Amino acid sequence: MADTEAQPSRSRDLDKLLLRPGNLVGANFDPGEELRDDLAKSAKVLVVGAGGLGCELLKDLALSGFQNLEVIDMDRIEVTNLNRQFLFRFEDVGKPKAEVAAKRVMERVSGVNIKPHYGRIEDKEIDFYSDFIIIALGLDSIEARSYINAVACSFLEYDCDDNAREETIKPMVDGGTEGFKGHARVILPGVTPCFECTIWLFPPQVKFPLCTLAETPRTAAHCIEYAHLIKWDEVHSGKAFDPDDPEHMKWVYNEAVKRAELFGIPGVTYSLTQGVVKNIIPAIASTNAIISAACALETLKLASGCSKTLSNYLTYNGAEGLHTKVTEFVRDKDCLVCGPGVLIELETSITLQKFIGLLEEHPKLLLSKASVTHQGNNLYMQAPPVLEEMTRSNLSLPLFDLMGKTTKTTLHVTGTTSKNDKKTSVLRKLRVVFKGVDGVTDMDTAGGA
Amino acid sequence: MAEPKIKYDRQLRIWGEQGQAALEKASICLLNCGPTGSETLKNLVLGGVGSITVIDGSKVDAGDLGNNFMVDESSVGQSKAKCVCAFLQELNDAVKAKFIEEYPESLIETNPSFFSQFTLVVATQLGEDSMLKLDRICREANVMLIFARSYGLTGFVRISVKEHTVVESKPDHFLDDLRLNNPWPELRRFAESIDLDVQDTVAHKHTPYVVILVKMADKWAKSHGGSLPSTREEKKEFKDLLKASMVAADEDNYREAIEASFKVFAPRGISSDLQQILNDNRAEVDSNSSDFWVMVAALKEFIANEGSGEAPLEGSIPDMTSSTELYVNLQNIFQAKAEADCLVIEQRVRYILKKIGKDPNSISKTTVKSFCRNARKLRVCRYRSIEDEFNSPILPELQKYLTDEDYSVAVGFYILLRAVDRFAANYNSFPGQFHGGMDEDISRLKTTAVGLLSDLGCNGSTLTEDLINEMCRFGASQLHAVAAFIGGIASQEVIKLITRQFVPMSGTFIFNGIDHKSQLLCL
Numbered sequence: 001m002a003d004t005e006a007q008p009s010r011s012r013d014l015d016k017l018l019l020r021p022g023n024l025v026g027a028n029f030d031p032g033e034e035l036r037d038d039l040a041k042s043a044k045v046l047v048v049g050a051g052g053l054g055c056e057l058l059k060d061l062a063l064s065g066f067q068n069l070e071v072i073d074m075d076r077i078e079v080t081n082l083n084r085q086f087l088f089r090f091e092d093v094g095k096p097k098a099e100v101a102a103k104r105v106m107e108r109v110s111g112v113n114i115k116p117h118y119g120r121i122e123d124k125e126i127d128f129y130s131d132f133i134i135i136a137l138g139l140d141s142i143e144a145r146s147y148i149n150a151v152a153c154s155f156l157e158y159d160c161d162d163n164a165r166e167e168t169i170k171p172m173v174d175g176g177t178e179g180f181k182g183h184a185r186v187i188l189p190g191v192t193p194c195f196e197c198t199i200w201l202f203p204p205q206v207k208f209p210l211c212t213l214a215e216t217p218r219t220a221a222h223c224i225e226y227a228h229l230i231k232w233d234e235v236h237s238g239k240a241f242d243p244d245d246p247e248h249m250k251w252v253y254n255e256a257v258k259r260a261e262l263f264g265i266p267g268v269t270y271s272l273t274q275g276v277v278k279n280i281i282p283a284i285a286s287t288n289a290i291i292s293a294a295c296a297l298e299t300l301k302l303a304s305g306c307s308k309t310l311s312n313y314l315t316y317n318g319a320e321g322l323h324t325k326v327t328e329f330v331r332d333k334d335c336l337v338c339g340p341g342v343l344i345e346l347e348t349s350i351t352l353q354k355f356i357g358l359l360e361e362h363p364k365l366l367l368s369k370a371s372v373t374h375q376g377n378n379l380y381m382q383a384p385p386v387l388e389e390m391t392r393s394n395l396s397l398p399l400f401d402l403m404g405k406t407t408k409t410t411l412h413v414t415g416t417t418s419k420n421d422k423k424t425s426v427l428r429k430l431r432v433v434f435k436g437v438d439g440v441t442d443m444d445t446a447g448g449a
Numbered sequence: 450m451a452e453p454k455i456k457y458d459r460q461l462r463i464w465g466e467q468g469q470a471a472l473e474k475a476s477i478c479l480l481n482c483g484p485t486g487s488e489t490l491k492n493l494v495l496g497g498v499g500s501i502t503v504i505d506g507s508k509v510d511a512g513d514l515g516n517n518f519m520v521d522e523s524s525v526g527q528s529k530a531k532c533v534c535a536f537l538q539e540l541n542d543a544v545k546a547k548f549i550e551e552y553p554e555s556l557i558e559t560n561p562s563f564f565s566q567f568t569l570v571v572a573t574q575l576g577e578d579s580m581l582k583l584d585r586i587c588r589e590a591n592v593m594l595i596f597a598r599s600y601g602l603t604g605f606v607r608i609s610v611k612e613h614t615v616v617e618s619k620p621d622h623f624l625d626d627l628r629l630n631n632p633w634p635e636l637r638r639f640a641e642s643i644d645l646d647v648q649d650t651v652a653h654k655h656t657p658y659v660v661i662l663v664k665m666a667d668k669w670a671k672s673h674g675g676s677l678p679s680t681r682e683e684k685k686e687f688k689d690l691l692k693a694s695m696v697a698a699d700e701d702n703y704r705e706a707i708e709a710s711f712k713v714f715a716p717r718g719i720s721s722d723l724q725q726i727l728n729d730n731r732a733e734v735d736s737n738s739s740d741f742w743v744m745v746a747a748l749k750e751f752i753a754n755e756g757s758g759e760a761p762l763e764g765s766i767p768d769m770t771s772s773t774e775l776y777v778n779l780q781n782i783f784q785a786k787a788e789a790d791c792l793v794i795e796q797r798v799r800y801i802l803k804k805i806g807k808d809p810n811s812i813s814k815t816t817v818k819s820f821c822r823n824a825r826k827l828r829v830c831r832y833r834s835i836e837d838e839f840n841s842p843i844l845p846e847l848q849k850y851l852t853d854e855d856y857s858v859a860v861g862f863y864i865l866l867r868a869v870d871r872f873a874a875n876y877n878s879f880p881g882q883f884h885g886g887m888d889e890d891i892s893r894l895k896t897t898a899v900g901l902l903s904d905l906g907c908n909g910s911t912l913t914e915d916l917i918n919e920m921c922r923f924g925a926s927q928l929h930a931v932a933a934f935i936g937g938i939a940s941q942e943v944i945k946l947i948t949r950q951f952v953p954m955s956g957t958f959i960f961n962g963i964d965h966k967s968q969l970l971c972l
Contacts, residue, residue: 008510008511008512009511009512009515010511010512010514010515011515012511012512012515012926013512013515013516013926013927013928013929014515014516014926014928016601016881016922016923016924016926017601017602017922017923017926017928020881020887020922020924021922022918022919022922023914023915023918023919024915024916024919024963056933059518059929059933060929060930060933063484063515063516063517063518063929063930064928064929064930079455079456080455080456080458080459082456082495083456083457083458083459083460083495083496083497084459084460084495086491086495086540089539090456107521108518108521109514109518109521110514110521110522179463180463180941180951184965216655216771216772216773216776217773218768218769218771218773218776218777219768263773263777264773264777265773265777271458271461271462274458275462280458280459280462281459282459282460282462282463283459283460284459284460284463284492284496284941284944285491285492285495285496285940286492286496286937286938286940286941286944287937287941288937289488289491289492289933289934289936289937289940290933290934290937290938290941292933293930293931293933293934293937294930294934294965296929296930296933297928297930297931297934297962300930307602307962307963308963308964309964310964310965311964314965317621318938318941318942318945318951318954319619319620319621319951319952320618320619320620320621320951320952321952321953321954321955321969322938322942322954322958322969324965324967326964326965326966
């Protein structure tokens with residue numbers, strides 16, 4: 001054995017869990033040095049987001065036996081990050097978060113390699129995400145979670161009995177915090193509910209009715225939103241409001257103060273103005289640390305089997321006493337994202353262009369500006385321009401021919417759809433069946449052409 | 450908008466300038482700076498505590514590099530306290546950071562008065578004996594104390610403070626103070642001045658629900674011998690009356706009134722939680738009483754006299770569909786009543802202070818005001834001494850936990866976390882700490898745990914083999930992710946104790962890293 005008492009190794013503590021057999025462990029647990037070395041050398045984990053949760057996740061994973069990490073984040077460091085995003089210093093303000101975070105962790109934990117990606121998650125090829133054994137999410141937006149969830153679910157394949165094929169499951173570990181509250185969850189697409197199955201856990205933000213803002217303001221927030229959403233456009237015709245421009249923010253604040261005085265409404269402050277306009281979510285170091293630690297621990301357990309895993313949703317509330325609760329949510333069998341896919345029945349003659357048009361009208365999809373891929377081949381891409389040009393000629397060809405004349409296959413489409421009056425990019429899996437070809441007769445199709 | 454505050458913006462939105470000021474005044478002492486302690490302090494340093502003192506007598510070894518982010522390869526062989534302190538200082542230069550290279554156990558033994566200089570002590574990875582001693586020292590010196598320990602996939606956090614009183618408990622969901630079931634004369638008069646049968650549809654749909662409900666309740670009381678709806682049928686009838694008063698389908702104010710009608714049905718007077726605080730012996734004040742209890746004494750008098758059974762009015766109202774004018778008027782009526790109530794309490798506070806021989810102005814008007822606004826939400830937290838809990842845990846609770854499936858793993862870990870200290874005292878190492886002899890350690894730990902259970906009065910109780918095996922497998926390891934979780938909880942509780950906002954946890958938090966079914970045990 002390597003761990004002698006005189007010279008403890010770096011993995012002294014982790015070895016206890018990874019090298020020793022146990023009874024309360026995962027089904028796949030195979031303790032030994034090989035497991036430890038596999039974790040270090042071959043297990044690649046992606047951390048999405050290098051903010052409050054992401055910084056903690058990178059540190060936690062680097063100290064949990066993982067040596068191959070990547071991190072993606074599109075933001076640059078701001079002063080208001082410094083109360084919790086402990087990998088950043090004052091002199092880092094303005095630099096890309098992913099790059100600084102990766103560098104800091106590598107400086108302190110030797111042997112760990114972290115590859116940073118400064119950019120949008122949507123701009124990466126889908127294939128990029130297939131490389132990782134687990135994707136850990138440290139995000140603050142529902143849209144970004146939805147997107148990564150759809151990507152991970154797009155790798156999922158089902159066998160003929162509609163059971164998820166284990167080797168195609170891309171596990172995700174997701175965390176979120178707000179003030180003293182947070183959640184951590186494990187998503188095994190096809191086994192446990194995906195983000196979309198339980199989307200109701202994240203109700204959309206309530207907006208003030210415009211008539212309240214315009215006619216019957218009652219609170220400081222009403223006055224602020226009046227200045228922000230109505231008055232700004234009246235005065236600055238055509239100039240877009242930029243929440244990151246302090247001049248713009250001050251203007252909104254001053255207008256809100258005037259309106260509040262006019263109506264006798266108390267409470268407009270600069271801080272509140274920023275909070276309302278930017279929809280600032282309060283955030284502290286401790287909650288981020290707790291939630292990230294839970295996520296990192298689950299990542300370690302999923303990857304190694306060294307203990308059971310969270311099944312499947314942990315909520316934490318530290319405001320009034322301390323409450324933790326584990327809820328076992330169930331999958332939505334008809335989920336558009338993690339289910340076997342929307343079934344579409346087509347004529348063999350339909351062209352790619354017609355098919356794209358059909359997606360727009362399909363009641364379950366309502367997907368516009370679709371890009372279509374089939375088994376990794378780009379059939380048509382809306383962007384970037386080079387790819388668009390390369391794939392444009394496919395539009396007039398029959399889809400059946402483009403897919404190698406398979407009568408029953410799975411397609412991936414990305415595009416935009418409107419949800420709550422907001423356009424969001426989505427990825428959908430479609431099960432396509434061609435009519436009138438041998439072997440396929442009278443399929444019971446749902447919502448076909 | 451002072452410059453240095455910008456970096457604290459996201460937390461100021463939670464605990465405000467006052468909470469931040471309290472943090473910046475606090476001096477924190479950390480005992481043992483392994484990953485659990487280091488992570489606890491990290492979260493506090495980022496938030497801007499005044500000063501930290503790191504106490505640890507050990508040197509950094511290679512094993513530490515695998516679980517502690519605050520040390521790196523260049524630290525090996527150096528004082529752990531020094532290295533951790535240096536990294537923490539890097540995180541926030543506004544914090545005064547210092548270290549002492551000494552083992553906490555010997556400091557507890559040789560220099561107990563050392564601890565009285567701190568606001569709060571975070572004691573991590575201490576054995577049972579040192580815990581007991583330190584607890585006695587800190588209680589004596591009125592220094593707040595938090596214990597935290599991580600051990601394999603388990604661990605605990607335990608606050609030990611004689612008494613912690615909270616005015617700004619900031620609960621998530623708390624019924625607003627509208628007095629719809631008991632309006633004071635000005636609110637009643639205001640409601641009477643408004644005609645609900647107004648012909649103007651715009652005015653009809655902009656009458657705030659507070660006015661609608663006060664009037665409806667009044668009307669109901671007049672036809673029901675002065676009482677409000679209480680049976681299910683009556684409540685339904687009341688809501689139907691509201692529905693019938695609507696003149697159009699889009700009247701949000703009436704929809705809100707129907708939804709809020711339960712506030713009319715709610716019992717008058719104060720909650721049992723508040724009553725319990727009023728009944729507390731400490732509400733009988735003398736010259737040693739804290740400001741909190743002096744104000745509670747004044748509150749008690751107010752409720753018995755001017756308040757006629759009600760606490761002072763909170764004074765704020767939630768947003769509701771209304772014309773601006775009516776809403777602002779309503780707000781002013783609520784505020785005026787709150788101010789009047791507060792004034793009465795203030796006079797009573799000054800009188801009581803004088804009576805107990807204190808400066809009548811020693812409690813500021815702002816403090817009284819905040820107390821009045823939060824009077825319905827006051828909290829008093831008390832923690833048993835470690836000695837009491839360890840020697841005589843609350844037996845019915847312990848027995849309940851041992852037989853309750855939801856608690857069985859947590860209470861198992863609780864017993865085992867204590868058993869490993871006994872084990873270590875007997876065998877000079879923790880079970881499974883070193884390679885080999887696992888089977889022997891398992892049976893020894895089992896014997897130790899059963900012995901401990903019987904000492905605690907739970908004869909015949911036993912723990913599952915699986916859990917005992919697991920505890921031996923952990924071998925006193927500190928996993929970084931577990932330490933970060935435990936440290937995160939500990940720092941969160943520190944913040945609540947220091948800011949005197951929100952409600953700190955009660956009992957002992959037992960972390961269950963196997964399936965995350967962690968529990969609080971009140972023993």
